[in-house]
Amino acid sequence: MQILRCENVCKRFGGNIALDDLSVRFPPSGIVAIIGPNGAGKTTLLNVLTGFVEPDSGDCLFGESAITRMPAHKIARLGIVRTFQELRIVRQESVLENIMLRFPRQRGEKFFGALLRFGVAAEESRNKGEAMRILSSVELEHKANDPSGELSYGEEKLLSLASCLAADARLNFFDEPIAGVHVAVRKQIVKLFKGMKNEGKLVIFIEHDIAFVREIAESLIVMDNGRIVAHGTPSEILNRRDILEAYIG
Amino acid sequence: MEYIALILVLICIYCILSLSLDLLVGHLGLLSMAQAGIAGIGSYCTGIIAIEQGFPFLLTVPLVAGATSALSVLVSIPTLRLHDDYYAIGTFGCQVILFSIFNNWIAITNGPLGLPNIPHPRILAWMVDTTSEYLILTSSILAICCLLVHLITNSPLGRVLHAIREDEVLAKSMGHNVVSIKVGIAALSAALAAMAGSLYAHFVTFVHPSNFSVTESILVLSMVILGGAASIRGPIIGASVLIVLPEILRSVGIPSSIAANVREIVYGIALVMMMAWRPHGLVGRYSFR
Ligand SMILES: Nc1ncnc2c1ncn2[C@@H]1O[C@H](COP(=O)(O)OP(=O)(O)OP(=O)(O)O)[C@@H](O)[C@H]1O
Numbered sequence: 341m342q343i344l345r346c347e348n349v350c351k352r353f354g355g356n357i358a359l360d361d362l363s364v365r366f367p368p369s370g371i372v373a374i375i376g377p378n379g380a381g382k383t384t385l386l387n388v389l390t391g392f393v394e395p396d397s398g399d400c401l402f403g404e405s406a407i408t409r410m411p412a413h414k415i416a417r418l419g420i421v422r423t424f425q426e427l428r429i430v431r432q433e434s435v436l437e438n439i440m441l442r443f444p445r446q447r448g449e450k451f452f453g454a455l456l457r458f459g460v461a462a463e464e465s466r467n468k469g470e471a472m473r474i475l476s477s478v479e480l481e482h483k484a485n486d487p488s489g490e491l492s493y494g495e496e497k498l499l500s501l502a503s504c505l506a507a508d509a510r511l512n513f514f515d516e517p518i519a520g521v522h523v524a525v526r527k528q529i530v531k532l533f534k535g536m537k538n539e540g541k542l543v544i545f546i547e548h549d550i551a552f553v554r555e556i557a558e559s560l561i562v563m564d565n566g567r568i569v570a571h572g573t574p575s576e577i578l579n580r581r582d583i584l585e586a587y588i589g
Numbered sequence: 590m591e592y593i594a595l596i597l598v599l600i601c602i603y604c605i606l607s608l609s610l611d612l613l614v615g616h617l618g619l620l621s622m623a624q625a626g627i628a629g630i631g632s633y634c635t636g637i638i639a640i641e642q643g644f645p646f647l648l649t650v651p652l653v654a655g656a657t658s659a660l661s662v663l664v665s666i667p668t669l670r671l672h673d674d675y676y677a678i679g680t681f682g683c684q685v686i687l688f689s690i691f692n693n694w695i696a697i698t699n700g701p702l703g704l705p706n707i708p709h710p711r712i713l714a715w716m717v718d719t720t721s722e723y724l725i726l727t728s729s730i731l732a733i734c735c736l737l738v739h740l741i742t743n744s745p746l747g748r749v750l751h752a753i754r755e756d757e758v759l760a761k762s763m764g765h766n767v768v769s770i771k772v773g774i775a776a777l778s779a780a781l782a783a784m785a786g787s788l789y790a791h792f793v794t795f796v797h798p799s800n801f802s803v804t805e806s807i808l809v810l811s812m813v814i815l816g817g818a819a820s821i822r823g824p825i826i827g828a829s830v831l832i833v834l835p836e837i838l839r840s841v842g843i844p845s846s847i848a849a850n851v852r853e854i855v856y857g858i859a860l861v862m863m864m865a866w867r868p869h870g871l872v873g874r875y876s877f878r
């Protein structure tokens with residue numbers, strides 16, 4: 341099992357310390373939540389682990405491979421996918437295409453694959469079937485051919501999360517997956533995360549909604565000022581007075 | 590008849606050029622202002638090779654297309670790191686540099702005197718001399734280019750290009766090497782543009798720096814935007830309209846010295862109106878707004 345970990349990671353933006361000598365080791369599978377006040381450095385940690393921000397010092401490792409200064413697309417190819425705090429989908433393409441984009445190692449995405457088309461049609465129809473299955477698992481199949489820019493906010497969010505299923509990655513990072521969504525969509529997201537866990541994947545999410553964290557997380561990391569201030573099971577941490585008073589209120 | 594064939598040849602050449610630009614503008618969202626300059630490299634290389642070496646067409650064209658796309662890779666490595674408006678400005682700079690090379694490197698390009706006496710192409714035993722023969726040649730090359738662009742853009746690769754156009758960060762998070770894909774498409778685009786330039790040089794038998802100026806780059810960009818970016822029909826319709834338009838102006842009796850200005854005014858207005866009311870062009874799918 342490849343374990344994701346980082347050691348003594350520091351990152352500053354100007355005089356602002358976003359990550360302060362942070363070390364963490366994630367379990368091989370399960371659901372991990374990261375909480376903490378605004379500006380605690382949660383998103384920055386995720387960005388460092390996925391190659392979108394280069395740390396000033398420290399190391400990140402995925403199994404035996406050092407991913408510290410690896411370009412983001414190479415990290416993604418190792419099977420580490422993510423969503424963004426600011427919602428990102430390809431709005432001018434259909435809902436279905438947004439899922440289709442995610443299947444890894446497509447022949448038709450190579451230059452000569454696109455030109456010569458060997459096996460591309462078969463690959464496309466296989467992926468399309470799989471994409472429709474993913475869409476129906478989150479009840480978006482009736483919108484498959486709509487431009488994804490016409491979805492509601494909750495549906496867009498659901499689409500961005502569900503598209504990670506197509507990537508079939510070992511590691512899935514979600515930055516504030518349920519911020520701003522309705523209870524119905526929230527239920528879908530709970531189902532989606534549990535499904536990923538049952539397939540033996542690791543889900544790591546950042547969230548401010550403590551009820552959601554309680555409901556679904558198996559492990560909890562509390563961050564503040566670029567450091568990890570607590571790491572344990574949610575029941576243990578969310579009953580600690582000092583944590584409750586300082587970070588949750 | 591001869592006249593109509595001549596216009597059709599020009600339309601075919603500009604179709605190839607605007608299709609090549611649409612790969613960047615429509616499919617990758619890169620507003621390049623250097624396409625005429627790149628076609629110019631193709632034209633000058635063709636002229637020089639054809640005059641001095643007398644190579645046959647089937648050898649010249651791949652040679653020129655290959656050389657131009659290699660050169661464009663060198664140029665695109667710095668410019669492709671720029672985004673949006675900065676990319677437009679960066680390529681504008683390249684266009685200005687290319688133009689001054691054409692105009693001032695007299696030993697190679699003959700400067701403002703232009704490069705005369707470029708021979709008509711010879712394909713195996715076929716001497717392509719008459720305009721209608723040339724029309725057969727250019728339209729078949731155009732058909733090949735359309736097929737090529739169609740295969741690339743209506744494929745999973747095309748989907749990736751559109752994802753990059755809309756959100757590079759997202760495309761990276763999907764595992765796509767955005768820089769190398771852009772460089773690859775820029776190289777293909779340059780090869781097609783060079784082919785258009787090559788056909789132009791052989792057809793007109795004379796190349797001059799003013800054929801590859803900033804205005805010309807803007808004309809090609811207008812063809813793409815007017816017709817509709819990110820489609821095959823779009824650039825073809827745009828190129829046809831903007832080539833035929835000045836001919837119509839001339840035929841209604843406006844002298845060509847004025848027609849040139851009227852033409853620019855007309856397509857300036859057309860562009861502004863497109864941007865305001867039909868940002869996806871006449872038949873295109875991709876909206877610039
Ligand atoms: N690209 C950047 N440039 C400058 N400063 C940044 C950048 N990204 C983050 N920061 C700073 O680093 C600190 C940590 O930011 P980060 O986005 O990681 O916080 P967060 O825990 O995700 O907060 P939130 O809950 O509000 O999303 C903040 O002070 C922020 O202003």
Ligand SMILES: [Mg+2]
Pocket residue numbers: 382383384425515
């Ligand atoms: Mg954040």
